[in-house]
Amino acid sequence: MIGTRGVPARYGGFETAIEEIGSRLVAAGHEVRVYCRGAENPQGEYKGMRLVHLPAVRHKALETLSHTTLSVAHLLFRRTDVALVFNAANAPLLPLIKLARIPVATHVDGLEWKRAKWNGTGRRYYLAAERLAVRWSRQIIADAVAIQHYYRDRYGAPSVMIPYGAPIQDDCDAGLLAREGYQVGGFHLVVARFEPENHVDLIVEGYTRSSAKLPLVVVGSAPYAEEYSRRISALAEKDERVRLVGGVWDQDLLDALYAGCASYLHGHSVGGTNPSLLRAMGAGAPVVAFDVVFNHEVLGDSGVFFAGPRRSGGGGGGGRGVAVPRSRAGRQWKGTCQDALHMGRRRGALRAALP
Numbered sequence: 001m002i003g004t005r006g007v008p009a010r011y012g013g014f015e016t017a018i019e020e021i022g023s024r025l026v027a028a029g030h031e032v033r034v035y036c037r038g039a040e041n042p043q044g045e046y047k048g049m050r051l052v053h054l055p056a057v058r059h060k061a062l063e064t065l066s067h068t069t070l071s072v073a074h075l076l077f078r079r080t081d082v083a084l085v086f087n088a089a090n091a092p093l094l095p096l097i098k099l100a101r102i103p104v105a106t107h108v109d110g111l112e113w114k115r116a117k118w119n120g121t122g123r124r125y126y127l128a129a130e131r132l133a134v135r136w137s138r139q140i141i142a143d144a145v146a147i148q149h150y151y152r153d154r155y156g157a158p159s160v161m162i163p164y165g166a167p168i169q170d171d172c173d174a175g176l177l178a179r180e181g182y183q184v185g186g187f188h189l190v191v192a193r194f195e196p197e198n199h200v201d202l203i204v205e206g207y208t209r210s211s212a213k214l215p216l217v218v219v220g221s222a223p224y225a226e227e228y229s230r231r232i233s234a235l236a237e238k239d240e241r242v243r244l245v246g247g248v249w250d251q252d253l254l255d256a257l258y259a260g261c262a263s264y265l266h267g268h269s270v271g272g273t274n275p276s277l278l279r280a281m282g283a284g285a286p287v288v289a290f291d292v293v294f295n296h297e298v299l300g301d302s303g304v305f306f307a308g309p310r311r312s313g314g315g316g317g318g319g320r321g322v323a324v325p326r327s328r329a330g331r332q333w334k335g336t337c338q339d340a341l342h343m344g345r346r347r348g349a350l351r352a353a354l355p
Contacts, residue, residue, distance in 0.1 A: 001018050001022060001032065001033070001034045001035065001084050001086070002034075002035045002068060002071045002072070002075065002083060002084070002085050002086070002090075003035075003064065003068050003071070003085045003086040003087045003089075003090045004018060004035075004086045004087070005036065005037045006018070006034050006035060006036025006037060006051065006053075007019045007022070007034055007036065007046050007047070007049065007051070008046060010247070010249050012193065012275075013109075013143075013164065013271065013272075013273075013274055013275045013276075014086045014087065014107070014109070016164075016275045017086075017107075017143075017164060017275070018034055018086070019046075019047065020165065022034055022047070022049045023047040023048060023049065026047065026048030026049055027048070031050070032048070032049045032050065033049070033050045033051075033052060033078070033080075034046075034049050034050070034051050034052070035052050035054060035067070035068075035071035035074070035075075036051050036052065036053045036054075037053070037054070037055070037056045037063075037067050038053050038054065038055045038056065039053055052071070052074060054067060054070040054071055054074065055067070055070070056070075060117060060223075060224035061122060064087060064089050064090065065089060065090065065092075065093075068085075068087075068090045068093055069093060072093045072096050072097060075097065075100075075102070076096065076097075076100045080100075080102050081102075081103075082102065082103045082104070082105070083097050083102050083103070083104045083105075084104075084105050084107065085097070085104055085105070085106045085107070085137075086106075086107045086109070087107070087108075087109050087112075088106060088108040088109060088112070088126070088129045088130050088132075088133040089112065089125070089126060089129050090106075090129075091106065091129040091130070091132035091133040091136060091137075092129065092132060094106070094132065094133070094136035094137060095136055098136060103138050104136075104137055104138055105137060105138060105139040105140075105141055106133045106137040106139070106140055106141065107141040107142075107143070107162075108130065108133055108140055108141065108142060108147065108151070108159075109143075109271065109272060110144075110147065110270050110271035110272035110294070111147075111150065111270045111271075112126045112270070113126035113127050113130075114197065114270045115195065115196070115197050115270060116195075116196040116197065117195065117196070117224065117225065130151075130154075130155070131155065134151065134155045134157040139159075139160060140157055140158070140159035140160070141159065141160055141162055142159045142160070142161050142162075142272070143161075143162060143163055143164055143272045143273045144161075144163070144272040144273045144294050144297055144298075145161060145297055146272070146293045146294055146297055147159070147272045148161050163273060164273050164275050164278055165278070166275065166278035166279050166281065166282035167255070167279065167282050168282045169255060169258070169259045169282055169283040169284065171259070172184055172256055172259035172260045172283075173252065173255070173256040173259070173260075174256075174260070176252060176253060176256045177253075177256050177257070177260050180253060182217070182256075182257070182260060183260075184259075184260040185260065185261075185262050186214055186215075186260075186262065187214050187215050187216070187217045187260075187261055187262060188207070188212065188214055188215070188216045188217065188261060188262050188263050188264075188265060189216075189217050189219070189257055189258065189261035189263070189264050189265070189280075189285070190203055190204075190216065190217070190218045190219065190220070190264075190265050190266075190267070191219045191220060191248075191254070191257075191258075191264075191276045191279075191280075192218075192219075192220045192266075192267060192268065192276065193220055193221070193222050193225075194220055194221055194222035194225050194228055194229045194232060195222055195225055195228065196225075196228055197268070197269050197270045197271070198267045198268050198269070199267030199268075199269065199290055200218065200220065200232055200267055201228070201231050201232050201235060202267060202290075202306075202308065202309050203216075203265045203267050203309075204216065204218065204232055204235045204236055204242055205235055205309040206306070206308070206309035207239070207241070207242065207265075208235060208238060208239040208241075208242065209309060212241070214241075214262050215241045215242070215243055216241060216242045216243065216265075217243050217245060217257065217261075218232070218236070218242065218243065218244045218245065219245055219246070219247065219248045219254070219257065220246075220247065221246050221247050232244070254279075255279070255283065258279050258280050258282075258283035258285055259283040259284065259285070261280075261285050262286070263285065263286045263287070263288055264277075264280035264285040264286065264287050264288070265287075265288045265289075266280065266287060266288070266289040266290065266295065267289075267290045268290065268292075268294070268295070269290050269292045269294070269295075270292075270294075271294070272294055273294060273297070273298055274294075274298075277289065277295065277298055277299075278298065281298070281299070281302070286303070287299060287302065287303035287304075288303060288304050288305070288306060289303050289304075289305055289306070290305065290306060290307070291305040291306060291307040
């Protein structure tokens with residue numbers, strides 16, 4: 001598994017998918033190698049997955065591709081039955097993998113070229129990379145039907161849909177929340193990277209305009225969005241009800257926050273299916289989501305939607321006012337892993353099946 005920050009999952013959807021799928025592949029008897037970006041105290045193994053730590057250029061336009069270049073160089077000299085590449089931005093490196101006669105599937109992610117952090121050159125690169133991913137991948141993987149439709153309509157390319165899973169929580173660890181200063185049902189929650197397309201500023205602004213009595217707890221940060229982060233901080237400083245807590249890497253605490261919140265506010269708009277939304281649904285949290293096709297696809301009629309600050313704040317004023325049936329988040333990661341294995345077998349993604 002190649003092209004991400006690696007595991008343990010502490011960043012986004014790709015990393016979560018790798019941890020959940022990779023650990024289950026190991027449990028099923030497969031050997032899994034995950035390429036990770038450099039760490040202070042690198043682990044050699046995590047949940048049975050073998051980890052390879054390699055450096056990267058710390059620049060938003062170069063970090064992903066520089067790390068994947070080193071990862072591919074390492075990969076070419078190791079026995080590999082199939083390579084699962086995450087992020088269409090890595091597509092220029094796919095021919096090297098193919099030359100080594102390693103079948104490759106590419107998980108293309110969402111519509112990265114729509115992100116505000118990319119200028120004209122960056123957006124053109126991402127669009128070109130999408131075309132290359134279609135041309136050079138044995139299989140394109142999408143995590144949302146809307147992404148499937150995008151690749152079909154724009155490139156005439158078929159893809160396999162492998163939706164993400166989510167843990168199902170029946171209970172909330174009230175004791176853990178209490179030790180961290182929270183009460184069950186006593187706060188609204190946002191979990192997101194601080195990027196414009198995730199609309200954290202819109203949510204905070206809408207909340208500050210509301211009369212909500214419960215505090216808004218905002219979990220997240222961003223490595224390359226200082227100006228946007230400052231905007232969020234400036235909005236939060238005007239209202240003592242807003243609590244910016246930074247990243248939360250304790251997964252037990254994060255699960256408790258999802259399960260214990262009065263409402264979960266989700267502003268993601270361009271990344272396909274987002275695991276944080278699925279985790280909130282799996283915890284039974286009432287969801288208020290940005291009005292975009294990806295979120296409608298996941299939520300169906302199980303949430304309410306907003307498109308501006310006037311309707312984004314407070315989750316209806318303070319109660320658990322939006323009922324989210326647990327059945328809406330009934331898919332677990334086990335099913336995602338089974339789909340990945342089925343894709344490999346169906347597409348002949350083993351060395352013996354190469355022409």
